[in-house]
Amino acid sequence: MTRKAGGRPPKHTQFKKGQSGNPKGRPKKSTEERDRSAFDILVDKTLTITKNGMTQEVSVEEALEHKTYQAAIAGNRAARREVLRMISKREQALAKRAKPRARPIELKGEMDPDNANEALLLLGIAVKDPQDFGPNDTYDRLKLEPWAVQAALSRRRGGAKLTAKEVSEIKRCTREPEHLKWPRGTEE
Incomplete structure (x- = not known):
């Protein structure tokens, strides 16, 4: 295909006035794609981190939880509250999944x-x-x-x-x- 001077393509390859170059239009996004927020997409990503000299893949969510845990240990009050919420949420989820036990758990050794x-x-x-x-x-x-x-x-x-x-x-x-x-x- 050769171009005319001035940078325009030949007339026979151009779309006629009022005719779309994409007659079917832009493809619609699936409902799954539309309902996902930017945060959802970010949380689904994985990161490669080095911990104790070993590289490992972790989700962004795990990395954020670990960072929050470290901030809580360092004394950040908001992070402490968040860690307590995470612990409470985990305990509730475990309680829902747990089967009733026939006998109570006995601690061996004394804890002070x-x-x-x-x-x-x-x-x-x-x-x-x-x-x-x-x-x-x-x-x-x-x-x-x-x-x-x-x-x-x-x-x-x-x-x-x-x-x-x-x-x-x-x-x-x-x-x-x-x-x-x-x-x-x-x-x-």
């Missing part, structure tokens, strides 16, 4: 709700320290998870720089201190 160590272990903020401190050591020693320490470090705004003693204490109490990113001006 006032024990901070048990709370840290339960929330995944800390793990038991595998190091053996000898037969005379009666304490349950814990190491903090790097993400929890990182959250605490990132909440430091302004203020004095960390001292060498503070840095060594943080490293001593953290499970994998080499993964921490230190605030500016901190000398390791």
Whole structure:
């Protein structure tokens, strides 16, 4: 097909006045496509993240829930409320699906709700320290998870720089201190 000077296509290939180039019109969207919001489309996507050195695929919804959980642990009140709503919603869903039990659940061992160590272990903020401190050591020693320490470090705004003693204490109490990113001006 050759074009005339001026950039117009030959007359025989042009549509006649009043005639559409697409006689059937624009295809209609399915009802499923029309009813989906931009948020629905976004939540259906997956992200590739690196967690503890391993890459994995997670949905945007999972990533948002994880971020909300981290914000709640870091002290964000709105995030705490949201996590409590998520827990409540999950408990209700589990209760609906659960079959009635013939006998009540018995807890083996005593749990002390006032024990901070048990709370840290339960929330995944800390793990038991595998190091053996000898037969005379009666304490349950814990190491903090790097993400929890990182959250605490990132909440430091302004203020004095960390001292060498503070840095060594943080490293001593953290499970994998080499993964921490230190605030500016901190000398390791």
